[in-house]
Amino acid sequence: MANAETLKQSILAQVAEYYRLVHSEQPFTPGESRVHYAGRVFDEREMVNTVDSVLDFWLTAGPWAQQFEKKLGAFLGVREVFPVNSGSSANLVAVTALCSQQLDNPLRPGDEVIVPATSFPTTVNPIIQNGLVPVFVDMNAADLNLDVTQLDAALSDRTRAVIFAHTLGIPADLDVIKAFTDKHDLYLIEDACDALGSKWNGKMVGTFGDFGTLSCYPAHHITMGEGGAVYTNQPKLGKIARAVRDWGRDCWCGYNSPVNGKCGIRFEREVPGIPGFYDHKYFYTEIGYNLKLTDPQAAMGVAQLDKLPDFIATRKANYAYLHAAFQQFDDYLQLPEPDGRADVSWFAFPMMVREGAPFQRHELTRYLEANHVETRLIFAGNITRQPAYQHTTYRAVGDLRVADDIMERGFFVGVYPGLDRPRLDYMIDVFKKFLRR
Ligand SMILES: Cc1ncc(COP(=O)(O)O)c(C=O)c1O
CATH class of the missing domain: 3.90.1150.10 (Aspartate Aminotransferase, domain 1)
Structure with missing residues (x-):
């Protein structure tokens, strides 16, 4: 074991050296080098973390993903963070979760969702993918966000939710939007994929509604190559979102779950018509997907969050x-x-x-x-x-x-x-x- 640890430290030291040799210099020649609109900003720490996690070879979301959840949750001030493989997946999880039959009043096919006409496609697509109807409102040229004065005109007796992105990081008027969704008992999803760290009245955007979402594509504030997260302060929504992300399964045992899991009742589920007890890990309460990210991605994300x-x-x-x-x-x-x-x-x-x-x-x-x-x-x-x-x-x-x-x-x-x-x-x-x- 001592040898393994020594070997690991030597590999990681070489990775850092490799970074310094190959990636650290970003020379700029005016008229020749490109002035990028965005890009990954990293140093040896991202590379060392990623290789460290590859050497552990956990591969699927594991200890690094757990760290990422905690750190991101602390930064945003939210209880429940679920890393996913993209910002688009985060939006899909959020909207799909609000359609869950486990909710008292889920979104149902044909229900209307207000959304800005100038949207990123995958802010709108989960509405369509879930059989809901987008209702497009116009924009405000000053902040490039939805024109909140049009919300009342968008309302109908089928309106059930508002979803919008804080355009390119600029917070939309959450005072008006929140008052509107509260007044009409609507769900609210903030696509904060472009807005990590933006605040409205001193409070992080993404934390005002039922769900917030994050993208970690290299153009964004932090990167994991591909990746993202969906987050909420509501434990029930969190449990549903986790199930939607993880094949639809009900199990919430987490990454290091022992045989009997965190819930302690892994083998005590009953399925009507099937005698005996059924393994909770194979018990499905949502129509889900697999939208999880991998541990090497999360390892990179942990280094990015520090910066x-x-x-x-x-x-x-x-x-x-x-x-x-x-x-x-x-x-x-x-x-x-x-x-x-x-x-x-x-x-x-x-x-x-x-x-x-x-x-x-x-x-x-x-x-x-x-x-x-x-x-x-x-x-x-x-x-x-x-x-x-x-x-x-x-x-x-x-x-x-x-x-x-x-x-x-x-x-x-x-x-x-x-x-x-x-x-x-x-x-x-x-x-x-x-x-x-
Ligand atoms: C506002 C917004 N939402 C969602 C996404 C999708 O994120 P991803 O590329 O990680 O799927 C993007 C992508 O840039 C975006 O700008």
Whole structure:
């Protein structure tokens, strides 16, 4: 055993050395290197944790996943965290859990769910996948979130839930949304995939409703390669969400469950019509999936969580630096205006080309990309205009004009911690060159 431990420490030391040799230098050559919109930011600790977990060879969610749950729960201030294999899976688990027959008043096929027209596809898709009807509301151009003044107009006697993303980290007006969902007894899911660490009135977004969700795709605040989490403060919803994630099984024994499990009654279940007792691990109470993540992913996530406060601080500083510089482009570019109650953990720097500007959005983004500054569009634009949604059943409130504007004129550039001053200055310079033409 001593030999094994010595060998392990030597391997991990070499992994750290490998990181320093291969990955630590990120040289920047203006005009040649790409200024990414996002990317994984890591050092030897992520690589060491991941290899450590591979050497343990637990593979499926285990001790590292348990640590990840605890750390993320402490950061967010939530009771129940369930790691999953993507942010999309987190949204699927959340919506599916609200359809559970174990709830007194579950969502039922045909029920309506209010959702912003400018959404990421997999914020909307679980609504459709569960036989529910999306009701699209228009956007607010100032913060690129759902226009909360349209919530009343969206309401019908089938409305049962609201689900929305805090766009690119900018918190939506949770005072109005929460008052609306409370008043009409609606479920609320916050897709906080882009908003880890954002706060509304000093409280973490994702913790206001029934479920919050997280993505750990490399573009996001922390990464596990692929991965995410769904979280809640309600133990009953947590138990259902776990079952939906884990094949639909009722067992909640956790990662290290001994033969008789944490519940202590593993072999005391009865199935009507089947004599004797039935193993709880094979007792299904939900129509589930397998959406779990692996332990090496969680090991990486643990190292990322340790850095999260610094990541958030750098994202804010990069945003502030770009924001100050972009003021000079005010004639052409409309910058976001978050509400005063929002403390934004920026995912990116979104903006819209002003109506009447002497160029179109694609001319600017093509120029930026040609000059190695990466850009991305804002979610699916007006999602009702995307081909996949042409044959789905939905309702739209009004003409979704602002969602169209965002689709026509919106885009974003990066603020992630991999961007330093030379990269930001280069980006500002490329904007300047285009806009001065
Ligand atoms: C708001 C939002 N929700 C959900 C997702 C899906 O996350 P994932 O890529 O981990 O499936 C994304 C992805 O970027 C997103 O931006």
